[in-house]
Amino acid sequence: MASPPHALSSAQVSAALGRAARWNIPEILFWLVAVGAYFALPTRHLILNEIAILGLFAVSLDLILGYAGIVSLGHAAFFGLGAYTAGLLAKHGFGDPLLGLAAAAAMAAALGLVTSFLVLRGADLTKLMVTLGVALVLGEVANQMSWLTGGADGLQGVNMKPVLGLFEFDIFGSVAYAYSLAVTFVLVVVARRIVSSPFGLSLRSIRDNPLRARAIGIPVNRRLVAVYTLSAAYAGIAGALLAQTTQFVSLEVLAFHRSADVLLVLTIGGVGYLYGGLIGAVVFKVLQDFLSAITPQYWQFWIGVILVVMVLAGRERMTEKARDLVRRVTGRGRPTSGAAPAAGGH
């Protein structure tokens, strides 16, 4: 049987994948600016550190929401588990930061693996409820096990060793920001490698049409389990970064508003191209800083307004426009990897 005229040879496919995976100018600029911020804003390292962590957390959500179409309202579960893992390790004498990251990633991935089987079933609403439920259960467990977690008082006495044995964490957050930024950078590089691989492509086809994806022979459930676990590990690392750089863990890491915030962050930046989470984190934190300086108590109101307006104005259209602008400025043709349509499912 002759192959249809539009069929691509495997060489063409890998060439296309390679093109999509190539670094483009805005990306490089983005990281240069992030590094430049370290030197340009020496007094703001604490908030920059928070931005890097929130950005990584949002990237982890993007992996499941943007690439696999799983709407989660309980992503804080993994973030919190990672934070407690790293915090507890450091408290009991294992204060090496990288060891903490690895342990947090492993714990969060294990939880992700176990709970991923729960989100395979049911419609969007069921997934929402199950993810939310997992986060709530975990919050409740952390609250009850106050002998271990410190309960409502928070986990104190987190003592970190220097990063790589060289860089001691300081009170200005300089080492913290450099450390978080480096970790985030490495993980984003890994993530963009993953999403532009055939594995990432198969995820996108599942997101767009699970039925058809199954029909062309993609093992839908296995792929979803894999990406959910990966995303959980990323979120765990983000949580560990927070615990290590602030040397404190409170129940708030598992709170509902953390899950809601990260969803908001990702939406501000745009879903489905990894940098959305990072850009969203910058915008969100700057906005939060700005608004809470004006109205310390009621800044959530304005966050609410932004959410409502964004949805009504059509968030896909907004990110599309922004991406068009970037394209025109950099003079590139339409990249094959971009232009991911709406996430969320039907």
Add this chain to the structure above:
Amino acid sequence: MLTILFDGIAYGMLLFVLACGLAVTLGLMNFVNLAHGAFAMAGGYVMAVMVNRLGVPFLLTLPFAFAVPALIGLVLERTLYQRLYTRNHLDQVLFSIGLVFMAVASVDYVMGSQEQLVQLPSWLKGRTEVLGIQVGIYRSFIIAVCSVLVIVLQLILTRTRFGSRLRAAVDDPRVARGLGINVSLIFATTFAFGSGLAGLGGALGAEILGLDPTFPLKFMIYFLIVVTVGGTTSITGPFVASLLLGVADVAGKYYVPSAGAFVIYTLMIVILVLRPQGLFARPR
């Protein structure tokens, strides 16, 4: 033992009145409205303000606790919600979380963050003994009011022309429109009615559930459990689910206080994993 059962039923009835509006919008119209609790809170605050500041008798405030949220619901539905019926679930979630944040912050701004305490009229206070069981008078009052509401709702949905139009509009809006049914009017009315009921529930429940600006977030999960566990094809499912939830919650807090809300969340996850369509619904 029986007292716990009784309190649980009162709590469950209350949950049902609070959540049944959501059962319609989320269950039937398939709109994920996380802001439902905000309407309940509005009802509660209307009642609290009228009783505490204006000195209106408790019973007289209840119609207002229904009407004000219903009106707010109607306005919001016409201006904002109706644009989002056809959007994907992520948009709906983001939009309604935004509304919740706004509601929480504005109530905090206007009323302060402290819990609102409401003086119930003296004839609703205290406990009495019926057939050897200790029952709270206020809880019996709630059960009575809510039972009437449940029966009326069921009759409206199954026996009236409006009910059958609503079911038609939900099943297939296009065909219903083709038959000359004013679908958007029906949705607006239903939405307003559901918001009103939530407000009424919020007013009735202020005494039991507590009322402060974080109310919509605290109870959002309960409403969602009622709807998702109960299934979405009728109002009997959510009704049974609310009773179960109410009894389980009260009993759990009484017998194993250390487990807290743990039992309920775990139960919800188990049920949803075993029956993703809800307890009483047939998979579609």
